[in-house]
Amino acid sequence: MNRQTRRRFLKTSLIGSAGLVVLPNLITGCRSVPAHRRIQVAQIGCGREGRVDMDGVMVHPLARVVAVCDLDSKRAAAAKDRVIEFYRSKAESAVAVAAYRDYHEALARPDIDAVVVSTPDHWHALVAIEAALAGKHIYVQKPVTYGITEAMALRQAVRAKNVILQAGSQQRSEHPFVAFRPVSEAVRNGRLGKLDTIRIGIGLDKPSGHAPVPMPVPANLDYERWLGPAPEQDYMEGRVHPQNSFSGRPGWITTEDFGLGMITNWGAHHIDIAQWAMGMELSGPVFIDAQAEFMANDVWTVHTTYHIEMLYANDVRVILDNQFENGLRFEGSDGWAFCSRGSVRATASDPNLTEGAEPKKGPLRVSDPNILSPLGPDAKRWPPSSNHYLNWLEGIAAHRDPVAPIDQAARSLETCAAAWIGMKLKRKLTWDPEQEMFTGDDEANTLRERKARSSEYDFRAVMQKAGLTAAA
Numbered sequence: 001m002n003r004q005t006r007r008r009f010l011k012t013s014l015i016g017s018a019g020l021v022v023l024p025n026l027i028t029g030c031r032s033v034p035a036h037r038r039i040q041v042a043q044i045g046c047g048r049e050g051r052v053d054m055d056g057v058m059v060h061p062l063a064r065v066v067a068v069c070d071l072d073s074k075r076a077a078a079a080k081d082r083v084i085e086f087y088r089s090k091a092e093s094a095v096a097v098a099a100y101r102d103y104h105e106a107l108a109r110p111d112i113d114a115v116v117v118s119t120p121d122h123w124h125a126l127v128a129i130e131a132a133l134a135g136k137h138i139y140v141q142k143p144v145t146y147g148i149t150e151a152m153a154l155r156q157a158v159r160a161k162n163v164i165l166q167a168g169s170q171q172r173s174e175h176p177f178v179a180f181r182p183v184s185e186a187v188r189n190g191r192l193g194k195l196d197t198i199r200i201g202i203g204l205d206k207p208s209g210h211a212p213v214p215m216p217v218p219a220n221l222d223y224e225r226w227l228g229p230a231p232e233q234d235y236m237e238g239r240v241h242p243q244n245s246f247s248g249r250p251g252w253i254t255t256e257d258f259g260l261g262m263i264t265n266w267g268a269h270h271i272d273i274a275q276w277a278m279g280m281e282l283s284g285p286v287f288i289d290a291q292a293e294f295m296a297n298d299v300w301t302v303h304t305t306y307h308i309e310m311l312y313a314n315d316v317r318v319i320l321d322n323q324f325e326n327g328l329r330f331e332g333s334d335g336w337a338f339c340s341r342g343s344v345r346a347t348a349s350d351p352n353l354t355e356g357a358e359p360k361k362g363p364l365r366v367s368d369p370n371i372l373s374p375l376g377p378d379a380k381r382w383p384p385s386s387n388h389y390l391n392w393l394e395g396i397a398a399h400r401d402p403v404a405p406i407d408q409a410a411r412s413l414e415t416c417a418a419a420w421i422g423m424k425l426k427r428k429l430t431w432d433p434e435q436e437m438f439t440g441d442d443e444a445n446t447l448r449e450r451k452a453r454s455s456e457y458d459f460r461a462v463m464q465k466a467g468l469t470a471a472a
Helices: 002-009 049-058 073-088 104-106 121-133 150-163 180-188 223-227 262-277 389-400 406-425 442-447 460-467
Strands: 037-045 063-069 097-100 114-117 137-141 165-167 194-202 287-294 305-310 317-322 327-332 335-339 363-364 430-434
Touching: 037 049, 037 104, 037 389, 049 073, 049 114, 049 262, 049 389, 063 073, 063 104, 073 097, 073 442, 097 104, 097 180, 104 121, 114 121, 114 287, 121 137, 121 262, 121 460, 137 389, 150 406, 150 460, 165 406, 180 262, 180 335, 180 363, 262 305, 262 317, 262 327, 262 406, 287 406, 305 406, 317 442, 406 430, 406 442
Parallel strands: 037 063, 037 114, 063 097, 114 137, 137 165, 194 317
Antiparallel strands: 194 327, 287 305, 287 430, 305 317, 327 335, 335 363
């Protein structure tokens, strides 16, 4: 990490969250928030996770949600009603909230300062890149992008336009995921001696049991645009989202054209923690050996069982296996430490290895209690973050990187997506984290990027129009 990036990442500036906070004008080169008003936010993607994100932003007086966007008009209308109901509960009589189908309408509004991107994974890159180019600050759900070169392009756009991006890697913040910070800080500061192995469980997707059968497109859904950069295909409700509910995991999360499965779903969370704990948050593995089985003859298409072994330049092995307990177990010469969410879930329908029961062993376990004894004043620590959404808003106000900045979020995605490529090719791969590409394997490098269905959805064309050339 260069000195400038390190200073930006480590700098903290906490702002009180009670009452209306007076915001400083931000530095030249990005959207400036006038000192007399709140950060005005548009919610893009109003499904299951979008509702969680929108609620998480609205509760903080630093922010004001003024627009919602969704390609499903029913979901956009429900989101608008939710915002109005929230502000009316705060004794406001007149609440102005716009509902859009096309997110470009929100990006074109000069009064909107920031956007929350909670779309399906295959749309993350294009929406976030265009938001950055429009000078908007960004909160984007994990994984930050669908593919590797998209992550590199988003990083380039964010830094070129000097906007603040927070990735939805909530495990970096204290509440409610209390186990990850103390364990990862203990590991980073050598409490386990020489780190040898990290074992990671990310859960297991199972086939739906339903055959892929085309269905009529609902009148309220712009399915053609919903596909975006993904391959042309028939509509199936089981591959998109429920039409009459926000409960349950949406089908796109288990359909490979729209999301890569557990390897980037839970993998983006846990790999992110693992790489920070071992000081590799701006790097990645050098060797990948991945095997997996994939669903067939089912409406869903992602991987099921998996076993992945990765080696980093510091000689640490990272092993992911569907039989491991969901969480991270760090093993070193002087002991071990385990952290997980336990019974805590981001949403009520999130999978958990305990199937909803309270874990008997607990989310934080160590071989020796001294591993978690207080760290000294010179210890390496996470930047302070009591709440992931508030940390982003405070980052905008102070113009500093939040706890989950784009540089590190991109690396977490790259590692997960590189493992997925190993799964697909069924062979060992050598990864060059400096070049962000595979060594001596043209086929694997081709899979770092999926060709967009049309130029309208090509992130490279968007970058070029803005005068930026995305890395190959």
